[in-house]
Amino acid sequence: RKEVEQDPGPFNVPEGATVAFNCTYSNSASQSFFWYRQDCRKEPKLLMSVYSSGNEDGRFTAQLNRASQYISLLIRDSKLSDSATYLCVVNPYTGGFKTIFGAGTRLFVKA
Amino acid sequence: DTGVSQDPRHKITKRGQNVTFRCDPISEHNRLYWYRQTLGQGPEFLTYFQNEAQLEKSRLLSDRFSAERPKGSFSTLEIQRTEQGDSAMYLCASSLGKIEVGDEQFFGPGTRLTVL
Numbered sequence: 178r179k180e181v182e183q184d185p186g187p188f189n190v191p192e193g194a195t196v197a198f199n200c201t202y203s204n205s206a207s208q209s210f211f212w213y214r215q216d217c218r219k220e221p222k223l224l225m226s227v228y229s230s231g232n233e234d235g236r237f238t239a240q241l242n243r244a245s246q247y248i249s250l251l252i253r254d255s256k257l258s259d260s261a262t263y264l265c266v267v268n269p270y271t272g273g274f275k276t277i278f279g280a281g282t283r284l285f286v287k288a
Numbered sequence: 289d290t291g292v293s294q295d296p297r298h299k300i301t302k303r304g305q306n307v308t309f310r311c312d313p314i315s316e317h318n319r320l321y322w323y324r325q326t327l328g329q330g331p332e333f334l335t336y337f338q339n340e341a342q343l344e345k346s347r348l349l350s351d352r353f354s355a356e357r358p359k360g361s362f363s364t365l366e367i368q369r370t371e372q373g374d375s376a377m378y379l380c381a382s383s384l385g386k387i388e389v390g391d392e393q394f395f396g397p398g399t400r401l402t403v404l
Contacts, residue, residue, distance in 0.1 A: 185328075211392075220379060220395035221331065264330050273344045274319060274385070276393065278330035 178203050181267050183279035191287050194255045198282045200265030201247045210241055210248050211266040215281065221264055224250075255286045290314060292396035294380050300402045301370055308366045309399045313382030320363050321393060322355055323379040331379055337363060338385060370403045377401075 183200045190196050202210075210227035225232065227239040227248050238251040252259055265279035293312045301307050313320050318339055323331035334353065335345045339360040352370075357363040367374055377400050381393040 181330075220397055222395070223392045226392070274336060274338075275333055275344050275346075276321065276336075277333060278323075280328070280330045 179279075180204060180269060180277045181265055181279040183263075183265050183282050185280055185282060187283040187285055189285045189287060190255050192255055192257060194286075195251065195253045196255060196284065197249060197251045198263055198265075198284075199247050199249050200267075200279050201245075202265075202267045202269070202277075203246070204267070204269040205243075205246060206270050207246075207267050208270040209268040210239075212237075212239060212248075212250050213264040213266055213278070215262045215264055217261075221278075224263070252284075255284075257286050257288060260284055260286045292380060292382055292394050294378075294396040294399050296399055297397060298400045298402075300404065302404050303372060304369055306366065306368045307370060307401065308364055309378055309380075309401075311363045311365070311380030311382075311396060313362070313380070314394055315361075317382035317384055317394070318360075319383045319385035319391075319393075320357055321381040321383075322363070322365050323381065325377045325379055325398070326375075334365075367401075370401075372403045375401055375403045 212224040213221040214224045215221040227241050231240045236253045240249045262281040262283050264281045267277050295310045321336040322334040325331045337357040352368045355365045377398045379398045380396045383391045383393045
């Protein structure tokens with residue numbers, strides 16, 4: 178089983194749609210969680226951290242479910258500019274700060 | 289520009305040659321990470337440094353790979369006796385490293401390696 182698993186997609190949605198991605202992780206001791214965004218041929222950039230209580234940043238909402246070992250990202254009112262690959266990131270905390278990225282979920286928002 | 293920089297941006301080499309990549313992190317960042325990314329995959333962890341100390345190294349990293357961060361500032365990644373399977377984008381990232389759990393990593397533009 179992979180340490181971090183994501184549905185690769187692609188998700189094809191119209192502008193204005195709401196879309197949700199899930200990501201599962203295998204190490205129950207994992208301490209920190211993030212969503213990164215990667216545009217084609219660019220480096221990854223932090224979208225948002227994921228806190229235990231859940232957090233929201235504008236149209237983006239992230240949730241953590243420790244019992245089921247998954248995190249989610251919800252995008253409301255999708256924009257064309259949201260088209261990108263969304264990477265789930267976990268620090269499995271094996272005593273250090275090794276960081277594991279999922280393979281990413283591709284999102285295409287269409288006009 | 290005070291972001292993470294990497295050099296070179298592209299490297300084409302023949303199988304069996306050695307290559308070295310450089311990463312200059314954001315100046316006040318203590319942690320530095322190296323990743324490898326292939327098409328359709330997320331960045332794959334290779335190793336990371338806390339200041340000049342290399343604290344963890346992936347099992348996937350064979351003996352042909354070595355990384356250094358001699359003064360806790362820039363870092364180099366060397367691949368010896370390159371193989372075609374080493375062709376990938378090599379990404380460097382840095383973070384402040386001042387908190388207990390993982391913090392935001394800032395990525396460089398990467399070095400794209402092609403092994404012929």
